[in-house]
Amino acid sequence: MTDPLALVNALDDAGYRLTAPRRSVAEIVAGRAGHFTAAEIAAEARARGIHVGRATVFRTLDALERVEAVERIDIPGGGHAYVACEPAHHHHVVCSRCGRSVEVEDGRLAALVRSIGRRTGYRIDEHRLELYGLCTACQAAPEGSR
Amino acid sequence: MTDPLALVNALDDAGYRLTAPRRSVAEIVAGRAGHFTAAEIAAEARARGIHVGRATVFRTLDALERVEAVERIDIPGGGHAYVACEPAHHHHVVCSRCGRSVEVEDGRLAALVRSIGRRTGYRIDEHRLELYGLCTACQAAPEGSR
DNA sequence: TGCTAGATGATACACAGTCTCAGGTGGATC
DNA sequence: GATCCACCTGAGACTGTGTATCATCTAGCA
Structure with missing residues (x-):
């Protein structure tokens, strides 16, 4: 559980535009206690009735990784997951x-x-x-x- | 660089059948100094004129991993690789x-x-x-x- | 308010890995 | 050496993850 504002601010500070899909993804990411996959974020957005393209989820997670607001880890059995974390x-x-x-x-x-x-x-x-x-x-x- | 016989024997000892495709894969794996991907093994087999199905390469690497003759590692940027190693x-x-x-x-x-x-x-x-x-x-x- | 670079969603694509299934074969048994 | 069958095979369909492209949209600056 992280502060959604912190993620949004991290993007802002790095010069990324603050768009609605990015805010939504940041909010979902911030609400996660453990690790999560890009697919889970996309699914949760859909469940909340927020329309965010799959590509946008990947792009946003990529941006969050660049600003070190999330970290990408490998999970056993292949595939990736992300965790929100301190930089x-x-x-x-x-x-x-x-x-x-x-x-x-x-x-x-x-x-x-x-x-x-x-x-x-x-x-x-x-x-x-x-x-x-x-x-x-x-x-x-x-x-x-x- | 490993002894192909050691890999084949490891499979044999574990009760796996010794088939031609498995011997070929073991030989290619043994000839590798560094890490390699399943796709590389399949490509090298093709280059040597050995016909081995893609699924068989995955299955054989899986078997070799089970008998601890190779280890599966994650490489930066996603994806997997294998390394021949001591058990x-x-x-x-x-x-x-x-x-x-x-x-x-x-x-x-x-x-x-x-x-x-x-x-x-x-x-x-x-x-x-x-x-x-x-x-x-x-x-x-x-x-x-x- | 208008403009524009950057962001978006849709979609196609690439690739790794898994699954299924009909046919092939290693190796145990006689 | 012949037979048999459980295990193995290749082919190819399928799934999931991630990337690329492109026309359209929009955040944020002047």
Whole structure:
């Protein structure tokens, strides 16, 4: 759950025009607790009776990613998902049952990455760490319930 | 570069039948130094004059992944790739220019993952770390050469 | 208010991956 | 070596995700 205004402002600050479809997408994104796919955003917009083209959803998520208001992650089994997040380098722990995600910051991993770089001789420019498991709520909930 | 026999044996040991298409795919996979996509394997088979269906390539790579003879990784920009590897949990450092990859083992990351689990309350079942950069050869080679 | 660059929706397209199904074949058994 | 059948195959349809194109629309500036 994020402030829709923050997303809209991020776009505005970066010089993107503030259009109705962008506001709608920002609002839906902001209302999401966990990760979501482009298709889910399009479906929710349709469910709310808002007409937003599929291409526009992709374009808007792309814009939000550029301004670092959302992050694109790979999900196990292929495909992508997005998470609304703070604009600093970090990683996500994603609940594989309910989709809720939390952010963890970078500290020790950055050191680990540097050490791997030294050991392998590679000049490491990019890394991605994604963690999947069960959030506290889903651990407590009985198996299969959702 | 892996021993094609090792891949074929891994399939055999797991109870998979040893068919001509599987041997061909195993041979092509074994001949690869870096990562590769299913499409590349299919293309190389075609180039060698071996007829292997696209579905069969996917099925064989899937089987090889099951027996842990290859690992499926996500590449930046979406899509998947595979790397032939030893059957122990580890991660890959992939050269973003030539595609060559090296394996790094797990030690400190496992500890980091545990500590993230403790901190967030998540029960972490799965994690993936992928590192991208330039290998020593590509760092030495002039920009743009391949 | 008018203008224009940038945004839009519709649509076609590309591509990866999955599924189905009729026919083929590896390998166990005799 | 012959037989048999469960498993494997290729072909091709299908699905889902993401991109490209284009005519039309509109936010926001002068």
